Amino acid sequence: MSGLLYRPASATAATPAPAVLASHGYINTREMQSPFAIELSRRGFVVLAMDMTGHGGSGAAVGQQGFGGPAALRYLRALDYVDAGNIGLEGHSLGRAGGGRGRDLSAVLQGRGAGGLDARHRGGIRGRRQG
Secondary structure (H helix, E strand, O other), X not given: OEXXXXXXXXXXXXXXXXXXXXXXXXXXXXXXXXXXXHHHHHOOOEEEEEEOOOOOOOOOOOOHHHHHHHHHHHHHHHOXXXXXXXXXXXXXXXXXXXXXXXHHHHHHHOOXXXXXXXXXXXXXXXXXXXX
């Protein structure tokens, strides 16, 4: 698995920070998430922008191993400067699947202080839904 880790200076073992797993869309790479990751890091979040399986520097076929999400979540949880109970997911297009499924995803969404939003574009803009 390949990824870019964005760590704010305020994230230490003494003051662990919330984290975000950022996943790109189909036929893309981790660098696509850089604008989001940089801004979130400026706001105090640790961000792991991963190459999903079958993309960029990550091996395995597309979709294998939960798109790499479960391994990425394990990695984030193991970092002493990450608040393991406060990890969110951000994904573009296919990246929505990058956080894993089932037990892996529910573990994130049910964690202390964690929240989730399943937003899908349906032809609207700025929250206005059309059709």
